Amino acid sequence: MIEVDLAIVGAGPAGLSTALFLAAAAPSLRTRTVVLEGARFPRDKVCAGAIGARADAALARIGVKVEVPSAHVRGIAVTTSAGRRSFWVDEPAGRVVRRIEFDAELARLARARGIRIEEGAWVRSIDHQNGRLVISIEGGERLKAKALVGADGIRSVVRRALGLGRGDVVAQVAELDTTSAPGDTPEGVLHFDLRDRSLRGYAWDFPTPLGGRIEVCRGVYAVREANDAKDAGALAKERIPTGARVLGPTKRLAERGFVVGAPVSAPGAILVGEAAGIDPVLGEGIAQAILGGEVAARYLAPRLASGEIGFADWAGALAATSVGRDLARRTACMPYVYGSGRDLLERYVVTNGAIARAGLRYFGGTLSRERLLDTIRARGLRW
Numbered sequence: 001m002i003e004v005d006l007a008i009v010g011a012g013p014a015g016l017s018t019a020l021f022l023a024a025a026a027p028s029l030r031t032r033t034v035v036l037e038g039a040r041f042p043r044d045k046v047c048a049g050a051i052g053a054r055a056d057a058a059l060a061r062i063g064v065k066v067e068v069p070s071a072h073v074r075g076i077a078v079t080t081s082a083g084r085r086s087f088w089v090d091e092p093a094g095r096v097v098r099r100i101e102f103d104a105e106l107a108r109l110a111r112a113r114g115i116r117i118e119e120g121a122w123v124r125s126i127d128h129q130n131g132r133l134v135i136s137i138e139g140g141e142r143l144k145a146k147a148l149v150g151a152d153g154i155r156s157v158v159r160r161a162l163g164l165g166r167g168d169v170v171a172q173v174a175e176l177d178t179t180s181a182p183g184d185t186p187e188g189v190l191h192f193d194l195r196d197r198s199l200r201g202y203a204w205d206f207p208t209p210l211g212g213r214i215e216v217c218r219g220v221y222a223v224r225e226a227n228d229a230k231d232a233g234a235l236a237k238e239r240i241p242t243g244a245r246v247l248g249p250t251k252r253l254a255e256r257g258f259v260v261g262a263p264v265s266a267p268g269a270i271l272v273g274e275a276a277g278i279d280p281v282l283g284e285g286i287a288q289a290i291l292g293g294e295v296a297a298r299y300l301a302p303r304l305a306s307g308e309i310g311f312a313d314w315a316g317a318l319a320a321t322s323v324g325r326d327l328a329r330r331t332a333c334m335p336y337v338y339g340s341g342r343d344l345l346e347r348y349v350v351t352n353g354a355i356a357r358a359g360l361r362y363f364g365g366t367l368s369r370e371r372l373l374d375t376i377r378a379r380g381l382r383w
């Protein structure tokens with residue numbers, strides 16, 4: 001049985017970022033780490049692919065640049081029952097990528113740095129044996145690890161093996177690609193449609209780089225209520241505008257929202273990215289996965305060196321970081337955004353360009369969280 005110091009389950013943005021940042025922080029760990037990925041690259045991930053430039057900037061700090069076809073983002077449009085308003089910023093705020101391309105390129109860059117990624121390695125179960133974790137892989141192979149990172153996304157086997165349940169906030173999300181149509185926002189704009197007030201969520205139209213052209217990815221994000229009968233897939237199809245040609249199937253997947261105080265570790269194992277939980281308000285998860293990977297690497301490096309792998313303080317360590325505070329803030333404002341404050345918030349966002357632009361700059365990483373909050377408070381909103 002192969003034995004490693006660290007096994008990372010999942011080679012999405014969270015797992016690959018954890019491995020990349022760890023290799024940068026503690027190069028000697030590289031040969032004692034393995035990333036286990038069930039699928040084979042290039043593999044797709046149901047996702048609209050909007051990445052805030054703050055995530056690209058984080059990767060750039062360790063010299064990683066993911067060069068794939070991208071639709072660059074410079075604006076945001078918000079439609080409410082009062083109409084549509086568009087807001088622009090001067091600097092690039094982010095980009096929209098195809099995950100089939102982005103994740104494969106990130107994996108290639110990780111391999112080029114000597115990171116070992118085993119593809120076709122679906123983890124099926126995890127057991128404790130003599131102070132080690134024994135990871136069983138489909139096909140019968142087993143692997144021993146001192147420590148484990150669960151970066152295996154929404155269907156996380158690691159999360160289940162740790163007995164942490166599915167999470168209390170789960171959204172239903174569906175998307176499809178079409179050509180653009182009259183009435184679409186201009187290229188470079190992320191459009192959020194808030195008109196359906198029966199949703200705890202929103203609909204979107206994002207530019208997407210597909211087949212050498214910029215097409216439109218349209219979708220619906222709906223946080224599930226108990227007895228929720230709405231089908232995000234049906235809602236996404238209903239939104240296809242006249243004149244748009246559908247370019248592929250409707251794809252559905254759940255998303256797991258971060259829950260403040262919920263456990264995200266067990267002895268020897270931590271959860272990162274969507275396995276732990278992402279932004280429950282908008283369902284933004286790529287930047288959270290990449291920035292979460294950076295935090296996880298910083299947390300793991302000294303602990304793996306010293307052998308202190310109880311990891312009981314992982315939730316606290318994450319909470320103390322910028323990405324952790326951001327997740328907690330978004331979680332806390334859920335009832336307000338999709339409840340009592342929705343009217344007020346919509347009115348402010350649509351009538352006041354400062355808040356929308358500040359949000360976009362925060363997404364892009366050119367405005368700090370503190371400055372974003374200042375901008376919101378200065379307009380009389382409590383946050």
Ligand SMILES: Cc1cc2nc3c(=O)[nH]c(=O)nc-3n(C[C@H](O)[C@H](O)[C@H](O)COP(=O)(O)OP(=O)(O)OC[C@H]3O[C@@H](n4cnc5c(N)ncnc54)[C@H](O)[C@@H]3O)c2cc1C
Pocket residue numbers: 009010011012013014015036037038039045046047048049050051121122123124151152153154155156157173174175219251252253254255272273274275278283284285286287289
């Ligand atoms: C429809 C939709 C649209 C979205 N749009 C956006 C968006 O525009 N912007 C944004 O920021 N976020 C978006 N998200 C969220 C985003 O896709 C995720 O939050 C993000 O991919 C999380 O990254 P991750 O690395 O944690 O997990 P994932 O990207 O899910 O990666 C997990 C990896 O683990 C592997 N894996 C899973 N189980 C096992 C196993 N048992 N053994 C081995 N490997 C395993 C998977 O194959 C996968 O490669 C969207 C989500 C959906 C569903």
